[in-house]
Amino acid sequence: MRLFRHSLYLQTQLCKRYTTDSKSIPEQKEVRELLKNVMDTGPSKRELQHFLKRFGPDIKTTKPTLLSGFEEIKGAPGLKSPKEYVNALLAPSYHQLALTKVEGPFDKPGWQRVGNTLYKLQKLGLSSIVVSDNPNWKSDSSSPNELTKRMLRESMTLVESIEQAGGRARLIYGAVLERSSNAITINLDFIQSALNNNQIPILVPILTENDKQIPIKSNQALLALTQRLASQAVDPKLVPSKILVINKEGGIPNHELPGTAHSLVNVQEEYDDINKAFTQNPSWNQSYPSTIENLEMIRDCLSLLPTTSSAIIVPTTSLPNALITNLVTDKPLYSSSLPRTGRVINQAKTTVLRHGIKINNYTCLQDLDLDRLTSLLEASFQKKVNKSAFYGRLEKVLDGAIIAGDYEGAVIMTSEGTGPHAYLDKFAIAPSSQGIGLTDILWKRMCDSYPELLWRSRMDNGVNKWYFERSNGYLRLKGTNWVLFWHGTEGYKCVQDYATIAKSIPASFE
Incomplete structure (x- = not known):
């Protein structure tokens, strides 16, 4: 343990x-x-x-x-x-809020894990507004009245599972969801009352329209809830910090590593690639029937929430550990920036999603905003850049720059030696952008663009443990304060060249 x-x-x-x-x-x-x-x-x-x-x-x-x-x-x-x-x-009061979709039905142990997990998260300070779901509701051909009864009956199973775990839950439907023009409006009174009384509200996706109760898709209810909670100005704790999806099949399948799930998804960058992968793998629509709809719902919800908010898709078999681990560490269960060879990758089949940041690639120094880049480097390293020396060198050796968003993160790559060899000159994340998965996103993009690369780090650098885990090899350079790292399967053949390069790079900071 x-x-x-x-x-x-x-x-x-x-x-x-x-x-x-x-x-x-x-x-x-x-x-x-x-x-x-x-x-x-x-x-x-x-x-x-x-x-x-x-x-x-x-x-x-x-x-x-x-x-x-x-x-x-x-x-x-x-x-x-x-x-x-x-x-x-462990006092049962909410510090943060999650919007949680529970895609049943499950067997008895599955329901018990769901109820137990939601109660534990509440005890740890993350309370859920739950929207119940069953993919079979979409194909139910019975009348709206009969389908409504079925939805209420099946949602009560979730209420019972929470109460059997030791918690309290309240079934909510009817006047909470209403249609106004073409939009769905939310009455928060019953939901907030449940939260204030340490109850987990279970919202059944039933809409009231013209005094009739009409079933709607749970994703519609989740998006309407997100819009309403993001726009309210009464209680900052009511702005969701997480979107949770609990299902049977787990997270988003990884087309790059068949048989595994994505550990982290940068929605802005990877949304189209995932849709394309489902088009190229038609069988996934049967194996993962709700994935694309959930991906779209999560994208729309996260676009309305602060950048610190995230989503997570998890199967019942990985409960409660997957969600508690994510809550405590605020990270994916498996870092997508770790080398893939020889490692067990995401056995929990749990995917963390963040709205993310657009990533842009540059090859010319003139295309970069040097003032913003300088501010980023100085904020990240807490040192003053020697601008004339640093940018003078980059004029000659810059190979590429990977810039995240509005200079919230940057990777500066140079071409060194007679190889030439790709050298990671700077890897920087703005302090305000730490903790949103940007480090893994940029590191993975860098490794995809540069399958073979080297970098150096001072021996007393607190980040070295992270580097050791992500390198394919390293060498402590005698007579210096540097540790040489390399990424790539061929790096061991170039150690002599790598060592010469690492010793020759001039200091960038004053």
Whole structure:
């Protein structure tokens, strides 16, 4: 089991307390299980602090909290003991909101996993507004009245699964969804009432029109909900931070690696490629009947939400771990920037989607906005660029620049030596764009464009662990403070050339 390296004391002491002290926490088994789920995600120190900042108890104080002399955990101020901290952390109040589509029906264990997962996410601070779904509802030829009864009956199974897990849920339908002109309007009163009473609202996609109840597609309801919640100005917590889709088949199939699912999708860049892959693989429409419709729905929803919002498609077989891991680390389960050879790729078949950023490629220095590029490099590296020396060199050796959005990220590649060899001169992400998957998106684009490349990093660089994981080889250069890395299957043949290049590149910063 992977552990919280930065809160080992928290783990051992709390698990012991909740095992032995049945009077303090009646639901001791539930608490232990939830703590184990969180600890199994094994986040880094930065990820743990980011999670606690977003979902930790909101207690006002100026005094830091130390866990009995152990490392301070930021984001949990004002708590005197690990037990008090966990009690507050697991209080059933929502800190962020997810719009969740549950594509049933499932077998009994599947329903139990769904109910258990939604309740655990609520306890960790991510509450769901759930829209129930069943792909068979679309082909049901019965009358609207009979179909409505069926939808209500099947949605009650989800309510029951949440309540059997220990949570509370409320079935909502009728006057919540209404048609005004050609648009669907949302009445948030019942939904907000459920959230405020620690209930998970289960919205049945039934529209009221001319005093009649008419079934609609769940994706229509999700998009209407997103539009309504994104535009409300009452409560910032009501702006969804996640779109969740729970189904049987899992995430979006990866046409580049048959038999696997995409780990991360940059919707702006990859939407057309995924549609094209389904056209070229007609059998996917039977194996993944809802994927394209869900992709379109997610694209439309994320376009209305902040860039920090994301979506995730997960099969019931990967619950609850896949969603809890994503909640704690705010990352895909498998990094798409990792080398593919010899690795087990996304066995959970879970896909994280972000609205993403447009990526542009340049080959001429004159086509770049050097002022913006300089600002990006200085913000990312926290150093001042020696502009005359740096750009003077790039005039001669620039091979390509990959720019994300409005200079929110950049890859600068040069052509070096007699190979010539592709050298990663700069890889930069703006501080304001960290945590939205841009690093993986740019790294993958770079590796696709440059199958063989090298770069260097100072030996004390905190990013080196990340580099070690993504390189095909490395060498510590004697007599220098540099580590040479390379990507590509042929790099080991060029180590001597690579070492000469890495030693010869002049400094870029003052």
